Amino acid sequence: MAHGPEAQERGQRPGERLARLLRRWWEEAGSTSGGTRPTQQALASKLGVDQTTLSRYLNPEHASTAPPRVVEALHAHLRAPAAELERARELCRAVREKNSGHAPVGDGPRPTGPANAPGGTGALAGTGATGGRDAPGRPGRSRWVRPTMVAAAVVLAFVAGAVVRDQYAPRPRTAADGVAADAVPASGAPLKWPLLKKQKEDQFTPGRALQHLLRAHGYEVRADGFFGDETEDAVMDFQRRNNLPSDGKVGEDTWPELVVPLGRGADGHAVLALQELLHNTGQGGTEVSGEFTAATAGDLRYFQRRHGLRPNGRADVDTWLALLVFQRPSAGAPVHQGPTSPQPSTPA
Template sequence: MTRKRGGRAEDPDPRVRLALLLRSWWENAEGSPGGTRPTQQALAARLGIDQTTLSRYLNPRHTSTAPPRVVEALHAHLHAPAEDLARARLLCRAALEDAGRRRRSGGRTAPVRKPAGGPPSQDAPTAAPPPPAGSPARPALRFRLVLAAALVAVVLAFAGGAVAGKRFATGQATAPAAGRTTAPDAGEHGAPASPLLAYDWPLLKKRDEDQFARGRALQLLLRQHGYPLRADGIFGNRTRDAVMAFQLRHHLPVDGKVGRDTWPRLVIEVGPGDKGPAVQALQDLLYHTEPGRTEVTGEFTTATMKDLRFFQCRHGLETTGRADRATWKALLVFQRPPVDTPSYQKSERSAAAASHS
């Protein structure tokens, strides 16, 4: 624990410190003329998130960390002190990096057990240690320890034998197919894609509602492939027709829907120095993920690479700084509710409104 002035201890965990800071903003916020602060329900509605998520961000006992865009929106809506914003950004980045390290190292700690016959204690070891040298022998305890060790050895030997047998039986089946150095959703250098195995590519289809960053990414990727579309996030008739033309060209099922078959053919790998609508789509998706607020310029800059590497690290992907198929899939899956939109999209929407007036 670190110390603050006055002798009060400050928790070193950046997640706790960030939650305490955000909660202080809410508790001291300027409310109505009657002096009341906004309810969490009303505040969550302004931010575009649900109340449960907001309450977790404001709870120092919860492990959830507010992303940078939510932190900035809270600072603006609650009229927090200007000097607090820089500190909140630093705490937010430190908390997200700490969470990434915990996830990569298997972050969850084993539950604490009480030693047999001992008093309850939070610091109790997970297994009773053997008696120190020279102490009276306890045959029953020794027998249990020896039996447990033997069982563990048998289980490990069985598991190792099963894995070896499976590899021997399958022979070359585990080797990558000719012409492919990684699995379909692995990173550029063969990074495992296990964090994404539980997820599928998001399904987009014609709807009247704004589909936000995913819809704009689809339109920008189609623009990269030569289809002149406005990136307004609305999956209308023109977008559907372009999707069907793309599917026909690439011998895909022509249904006008973008899912597990179409996305992998639509995304292209981009990296530092690249330009164009695909880079713009990547930046727009990064804008609505952690760390957020990526500048959308259509040019893959050093800042874009840093944000992309942070996202890859956060989600267990290989931190290459390039957007491969696995990274595109993760970006499309892990989109956050939009707080606002990049400036380029506002101009696109204005142009769309003008053309229909």
């Protein structure tokens, strides 16, 4: 009988196996190169996640599973064995398949009922070794097994039909340009554009994104997150130029005109706005470089899949809306967004 690591892992869930692999990378970091193992706090800072989230990713007993981008970043930062990266990617894929209801072959048998049921290990074991007769001591079992299965099948069919209907139902579009007016996440509830207006408090990532977008439209404003006179004047001028109510408030009328479609190869302040919003969604660190790279597209596709959007890796109106809505609270904003902290590099 095999007693190696692979045999021991057969009964473990993919997420548990992935967490054990990541934790081993962290525990062994520095042992081969003679360096020192980074603390979880320092490692979380490099990955752009908080320490609590990273601890969950490294804990086999926790349900949280690290996304592919974080796994790849951990592999690079911890200088883990090159041959183990593909294994980690396979475990990520297995977790996604299992969560979607399609567990890959080899994850071990699914429990179907009491292990000590006569004739087998599942709830239907009584119809196995006894040729379909009720197990001794359990009279009338077959009377309710089949009706229960039929009822469960009806419920599953109804749920599946609802999911398919919601997935392929057309989204509302504006008559002007055919662009969806409101993103519709997986929950089915339409999202609403956030409202930004002049105030003394730091508005963190959404405020900086607004200012980067204004700069992309030619306005010389500071991207510091503070919506002051300078930003308000730029917003009002932009609104007048686009035949919008010039009230200086950025909401459902102004955001759709302000955001711009972006894809691979784009650069500049609009890309900075996109990357800062993506970085602050809590899925892990996105490099804020001002260049729309393959890594940016990958992070964006992951975000789109999480929120029921078409994962095309491009920033359309629906994606901009979802990014602005699903921001972490101000208290959890990245350090570089603080009022006295150095700002990320911006194109001239």
